[in-house]
Amino acid sequence: MYLDKLVMLILIGLVAGNSHAHAVSEPTIIHNCTSTTCVLNCTGLGSLPRITWTDSKGRGVSGPEWVVERSERLNVIYTCNSSNPVSWKTNSISERELFPGVIPWLGVAGQSLTLHGIQSSEGVESLQWIHNRTVIAVWDKGTLPTTLYPNMVMDNKTLSLTFSNLHLNFSGLYVLEIDHIKSITYELIVFDAVGEPTIIHNCTSTTCVLNCTGLGSLPRFTWTDSKGRGVSGPEWVVERSERLDVIYTCNSSNPVSWKTNSISEKELFPALRSHFGVATTGLLLLLLLLLLLLLGLLIRKR
Numbered sequence: 221m222y223l224d225k226l227v228m229l230i231l232i233g234l235v236a237g238n239s240h241a242h243a244v245s246e247p248t249i250i251h252n253c254t255s256t257t258c259v260l261n262c263t264g265l266g267s268l269p270r271i272t273w274t275d276s277k278g279r280g281v282s283g284p285e286w287v288v289e290r291s292e293r294l295n296v297i298y299t300c301n302s303s304n305p306v307s308w309k310t311n312s313i314s315e316r317e318l319f320p321g322v323i324p325w326l327g328v329a330g331q332s333l334t335l336h337g338i339q340s341s342e343g344v345e346s347l348q349w350i351h352n353r354t355v356i357a358v359w360d361k362g363t364l365p366t367t368l369y370p371n372m373v374m375d376n377k378t379l380s381l382t383f384s385n386l387h388l389n390f391s392g393l394y395v396l397e398i399d400h401i402k403s404i405t406y407e408l409i410v411f412d413a414v415g416e417p418t419i420i421h422n423c424t425s426t427t428c429v430l431n432c433t434g435l436g437s438l439p440r441f442t443w444t445d446s447k448g449r450g451v452s453g454p455e456w457v458v459e460r461s462e463r464l465d466v467i468y469t470c471n472s473s474n475p476v477s478w479k480t481n482s483i484s485e486k487e488l489f490p491a492l493r494s495h496f497g498v499a500t501t502g503l504l505l506l507l508l509l510l511l512l513l514l515l516g517l518l519i520r521k522r
Contacts, residue, residue, distance in 0.1 A: 243307035
């Protein structure tokens with residue numbers, strides 16, 4: 221820490237002593253990658269630029285070079301920071317740019333899914349599928365394909381890999397290597413399908429707090445009603461309408477599934493429904509009585 225401060229003081233002195241000090245410019249990122257690692261280098265213009273690296277996971281290094289490992293989800297962003305005492309500039313690059321050609325693929329737990337291979341194995345000597353650096357399926361010319369797990373099948377001709385009864389831990393990167401050269405990379409994410417959401421309500425005579433809960437992987441909750449209104453999130457505080465004719469619907473979803481459940485105002489305010497029913501019946505009886513009295517008066521006049 222004291223060394224960093226000393227370096228900064230020296231830089232300040234050098235820049236202050238130079239009336240023509242230049243602000244740093246946006247740094248340039250140069251990368252050299254294999255299928256699993258990247259060497260990142262950062263360069264920039266300006267007076268005595270100081271280069272550091274940070275990433276979206278909170279890690280970082282000092283200096284222009286950083287050797288990084290590919291993550292399983294390809295969701296890391298690397299940022300180069302170039303600074304001097306009078307300026308600061310950054311530039312970023314994502315793992316998807318460092319490891320291009322990755323195909324996103326979504327699966328549902330318990331269901332089947334196929335990762336496509338090649339159109340024909342003609343001219344191919346060997347092929348293997350790799351899941352997060354573990355070889356899970358192998359084929360050599362003149363032999364039958366073999367797989368690591370019983371719920372995986374590799375097609376004899378296209379060498380596509382089919383899973384039955386997907387599990388959540390099947391998520392990750394799948395690399396198809398043809399003759400020991402990377403050909404296709406899939407990023408598979410397996411989700412549990414959402415279930416029908418449960419609606420919990422806490423009501424007074426005029427308002428209700430509606431809460432929605434549900435099972436599944438990363439469920440997202442939204443509310444809509446029969447009047448076209450809605451909110452995002454699991455909770456909605458609603459006001460009683462005059463007609464008690466509104467229906468509220470909770471929507472639970474994730475990238476592979478969608479389920480809904482609904483509740484009516486008449487279920488939320490049952491006592492008021494009974495009150496309105498009695499009041500309506502009483503009014504009808506009163507009207508009937510008035511009609512009978514009017515009819516009786518007419519008969520007497522005759």
